[in-house]
Amino acid sequence: MSTKVYITGMGIISAIGDSVEETLQSLSDSKTGIGKINYLETFHKDTFVVGEVKHSNNELIEIAGIGNYNRTTLLGYIAAREALKKASINDIKEARTGFVSATTIAGMCTTELLYKDFLEGRNNTNFIDSHFCGVSTNDIAKHLGIIDYVTTISTACSSAANAIMLGARLIKNNILDRVVVGGVDPLSKFTLNGFNTLMILDKEWCKPFDENRKGLNLGEGAAYLVLESEKLVKEKNKNILAQLLGYGNANDAYHQTASSPEGHGALLAMQNAFKVAGIHPDAIDYINAHGTGTPNNDSSEGIAMQTLFNNNVPKFSSTKAFTGHTLAAAAAIEAVISILAIRNSMIFPCLNRSTQMSDLTITPVNTLEKNIPVNYVLSNSFGFGGNCSSLIFSKN
Amino acid sequence: MSNLIETLKAQIIEQLNLAELKPEDIDPNAPLFGDGLGLDSIDALELIVLLEKHHGIKIQDPKDAKAIFASLQSMADYIIANKK
Amino acid sequence: MTAYINGLSCISHHNTIDENYFFENLSTQPPSNKLLATEPVYKEYISAASMRRMSHIIKMGLTAGLMSMKKAGSEKPDAIIIGTGIGCYEDTDTFLRSMSDNNEQLLTPTAFIQSTHNTVGGQLALTTKCNGTNFTYVHQNLSFEYALLDSMMLLNENEATTVLVGAIDEITPSLFELFYRTDRIKKTEDLQSIWNSTSKGYSLGEGAAFFNISSTATPTTQAKITGVKCKQHIENADELIQETDLFLRSCGLQINQISLVLSGNCGDEQMDKKISEFNKKINLPIGYFKTLCGEYFTASGFAMWLAATIIKKQVVPQAILPDSQIVSNIQHILIVNHYHDKEYSLMCVSVC
Numbered sequence: 001m002s003t004k005v006y007i008t009g010m011g012i013i014s015a016i017g018d019s020v021e022e023t024l025q026s027l028s029d030s031k032t033g034i035g036k037i038n039y040l041e042t043f044h045k046d047t048f049v050v051g052e053v054k055h056s057n058n059e060l061i062e063i064a065g066i067g068n069y070n071r072t073t074l075l076g077y078i079a080a081r082e083a084l085k086k087a088s089i090n091d092i093k094e095a096r097t098g099f100v101s102a103t104t105i106a107g108m109c110t111t112e113l114l115y116k117d118f119l120e121g122r123n124n125t126n127f128i129d130s131h132f133c134g135v136s137t138n139d140i141a142k143h144l145g146i147i148d149y150v151t152t153i154s155t156a157c158s159s160a161a162n163a164i165m166l167g168a169r170l171i172k173n174n175i176l177d178r179v180v181v182g183g184v185d186p187l188s189k190f191t192l193n194g195f196n197t198l199m200i201l202d203k204e205w206c207k208p209f210d211e212n213r214k215g216l217n218l219g220e221g222a223a224y225l226v227l228e229s230e231k232l233v234k235e236k237n238k239n240i241l242a243q244l245l246g247y248g249n250a251n252d253a254y255h256q257t258a259s260s261p262e263g264h265g266a267l268l269a270m271q272n273a274f275k276v277a278g279i280h281p282d283a284i285d286y287i288n289a290h291g292t293g294t295p296n297n298d299s300s301e302g303i304a305m306q307t308l309f310n311n312n313v314p315k316f317s318s319t320k321a322f323t324g325h326t327l328a329a330a331a332a333i334e335a336v337i338s339i340l341a342i343r344n345s346m347i348f349p350c351l352n353r354s355t356q357m358s359d360l361t362i363t364p365v366n367t368l369e370k371n372i373p374v375n376y377v378l379s380n381s382f383g384f385g386g387n388c389s390s391l392i393f394s395k396n
Numbered sequence: 397m398s399n400l401i402e403t404l405k406a407q408i409i410e411q412l413n414l415a416e417l418k419p420e421d422i423d424p425n426a427p428l429f430g431d432g433l434g435l436d437s438i439d440a441l442e443l444i445v446l447l448e449k450h451h452g453i454k455i456q457d458p459k460d461a462k463a464i465f466a467s468l469q470s471m472a473d474y475i476i477a478n479k480k
Numbered sequence: 481m482t483a484y485i486n487g488l489s490c491i492s493h494h495n496t497i498d499e500n501y502f503f504e505n506l507s508t509q510p511p512s513n514k515l516l517a518t519e520p521v522y523k524e525y526i527s528a529a530s531m532r533r534m535s536h537i538i539k540m541g542l543t544a545g546l547m548s549m550k551k552a553g554s555e556k557p558d559a560i561i562i563g564t565g566i567g568c569y570e571d572t573d574t575f576l577r578s579m580s581d582n583n584e585q586l587l588t589p590t591a592f593i594q595s596t597h598n599t600v601g602g603q604l605a606l607t608t609k610c611n612g613t614n615f616t617y618v619h620q621n622l623s624f625e626y627a628l629l630d631s632m633m634l635l636n637e638n639e640a641t642t643v644l645v646g647a648i649d650e651i652t653p654s655l656f657e658l659f660y661r662t663d664r665i666k667k668t669e670d671l672q673s674i675w676n677s678t679s680k681g682y683s684l685g686e687g688a689a690f691f692n693i694s695s696t697a698t699p700t701t702q703a704k705i706t707g708v709k710c711k712q713h714i715e716n717a718d719e720l721i722q723e724t725d726l727f728l729r730s731c732g733l734q735i736n737q738i739s740l741v742l743s744g745n746c747g748d749e750q751m752d753k754k755i756s757e758f759n760k761k762i763n764l765p766i767g768y769f770k771t772l773c774g775e776y777f778t779a780s781g782f783a784m785w786l787a788a789t790i791i792k793k794q795v796v797p798q799a800i801l802p803d804s805q806i807v808s809n810i811q812h813i814l815i816v817n818h819y820h821d822k823e824y825s826l827m828c829v830s831v832c
Contacts, residue, residue, distance in 0.1 A: 010542070041584065042822050044584060051801065063788070102617075104596065111576070112576060112579070119658070128662050130565060133567070133597065133618035133619070134619040138621065138712070138822075141712070147712045147713065151622065151626040152618050153618070154598060154614060169633060172637075173633055173637070189579060189812035193573065194589070194593075196587070197588055249613045250613070250614075251560070251612065251613075252611070253608075256593055293702065352555070384596050385605070386602050387601075387602065388616070
């Protein structure tokens with residue numbers, strides 16, 4: 001159980017770029033990917049801003065080069081392929097390799113276009129084969145050649161954190177030697193309208209941790225990490241990007257959608273992650289917060305951070321004002337961003353924020369900070385159903 | 397006014413799926429949330445849609461909902477005051 | 481890895497909520513192409529205030545979870561792990577339809593909130609005030625198996641002493657229609673005993689099966705799970721036999737120690753081709769459990785419940801056995817499942 005779990009590769013596609021390099025460039029330039037809706041067909045096209053991947057489905061089909069799949073599978077495959085490439089893995093079968101992917105809507109981006117017409121007999125396009133959550137995971141795994149342990153997790157907005165956590169546990173339990181972990185969610189009318197009914201969408205750029213924050217901006221994308229066991233890393237003399245030091249999962253058990261005011265579940269998840277990591281919270285150099293920009297989340301999460309760090313909270317920011325809230329992909333996208341912070345000694349800013357929150361004493365990082373040693377990063381992700389998860393990454 | 401209250405009762409029971417409740421069980425002056433009818437934040441969002449759908453009144457900021465939905469009476473008052 | 485089943489429950493087409501009922505006097509032919517669940521009186525488990533928003537699957541899942549806890553004499557598990565192939569389809573359907581009917585306007589939040597795949601896991605956490613680990617697996621027909629693997633791993637890691645693990649899926653009118661129109665469902669006139677079936681499609685089922693498991697036996701222990709294995713792909717019956725052999729060895733068993741195989745034939749001749757050949761070659765008593773529960777993504781949860789209950793009662797329901805065989809002294813049951821001949825799973829349940 002004592003084996004270390006290293007990150008040897010990562011891949012990402014989101015509103016701020018198609019690769020790790022493009023993502024770092026946008027983050028370094030404080031350049032958001034959130035803007036007017038270009039690709040999603042919706043009544044609300046001119047009402048909301050979103051973080052779209054800047055490609056049509058046809059362009060993604062071209063980029064992925066694996067055939068005519070839906071946006072979910074294409075985004076997932078593009079990011080996972082990059083992760084494997086960055087990890088210099090050419091022969092999947094040389095070690096026990098798994099694929100753990102998270103998604104909340106899976107094939108909904110296609111289903112929602114065809115659903116009613118199909119049920120009422122006006123078309124015969126079979127979308128059901130691509131609708132269910134496991135399908136895109138299986139298709140991505142097939143094209144990556146992964147067969148040993150392939151599964152899908154869906155715990156709302158914390159999904160990818162749980163996929164990453166499961167991957168680490170599978171290595172520590174000696175079930176796998178390495179595992180590609182992360183998540184994917186495309187934009188859809190379903191989620192845009194859903195979050196709109198909750199009245200937690202900001203029509204302008206979201207302002208995480210700002211007193212006047214009005215809600216979140218939805219985003220889309222995918223990100224995956226390659227986790228490898230200490231043994232395999234040594235055997236193959238692999239280049240290490242970071243270590244996945246800790247992880248924690250807890251349930252707030254407070255309300256179906258809202259977080260408890262004192263952030264009980266968030267606190268437990270962070271505490272669990274520190275327990276696994278075996279480090280003191282003081283060691284943390286940067287927190288990539290969940291920070292959706294909704295009144296409820298940022299307050300609850302902020303209070304939980306203040307409690308855990310005893311009001312001595314490290315530098316923190318939410319990067320959702322760059323990418324939008326990418327739901328099941330969020331924790332994986334933010335894992336990549338956390339590792340970029342470690343690798344590049346940078347702390348990325350909380351964009352659009354100007355006014356101190358009245359119920360918090362802490363203030364996020366507002367402008368890019370360079371040449372800062374970042375050895376330990378905590379990343380939070382919380383979701384509906386009370387699901388709370390935290391991850392801790394370290395440089396060595 | 398009393399007609400509006402009765403209409404609202406029926407609409408609330410339907411929209412919030414309060415099948416076990418009869419209209420006469422709802423006291424117009426009792427709080428809808430917390431101790432009274434025991435409604436929660438999700439119900440508040442449902443009521444916002446109810447106002448728009450049945451009464452043509454749009455609440456832009458969910459923060460305003462708390463005062464408007466304090467009781468059935470306050471809801472009726474708000475509808476009358478804002479009816480175009 | 482061994483896990484003891486200390487509490488269990490099952491809501492399915494037949495009256496499985498009644499402990500005394502055990503599929504007496506049933507035909508060997510599935511009663512319909514749509515095997516809807518026989519539901520308990522939910523208000524004995526869920527308050528009216530909570531229930532008013534809950535769709536069918538949420539009520540089934542929450543109630544079955546609480547029933548299993550009650551049997552195990554547990555008030556709060558250390559972790560809640562759910563497997564669901566489709567998730568909350570009724571709410572998904574409601575929201576999808578109102579989105580098209582109202583051109584994305586005047587929509588209400590309840591269906592959207594409840595459509596999230598982890599709703600039942602969240603509701604169980606809320607109801608039992610369980611702050612522990614909470615995962616939901618949504619990997620089609622392997623959702624329950626992966627939930628179970630995770631649960632057993634949690635026990636192995638000493639991260640949990642007791643885990644509540646469940647399998648849930650529902651039928652809705654729209655889902656039935658979708659499956660019917662895509663040729664998955666058997667026509668009523670084609671219904672036959674699963675082992676004799678020569679037609680296309682299957683009877684669609686639904687249900688909830690929950691288990692309280694732990695790494696040590698308790699006074700309420702009914703059976704133990706000795707292994708779980710998933711396979712993404714099986715080339716032919718011989719490979720399935722080979723995999724079974726390997727799997728059983730990892731459980732410390734040999735094929736000839738198995739008293740009964742619960743086979744996941746669905747009744748579609750083509751889809752069942754490999755598993756039917758496997759059943760012939762393995763030379764063990766075969767029970768066709770989908771006769772009772774129908775085909776659905778988490779039917780293996782029903783099979784697990786059935787296996788544990790067969791072990792406790794030492795009786796195999798006649799309706800699932802061809803040729804009125806008598807199976808006695810039941811020590812180890814092997815569950816072999818597949819969905820559309822795509823992914824396969826193997827599970828082993830044993831006496832304690």
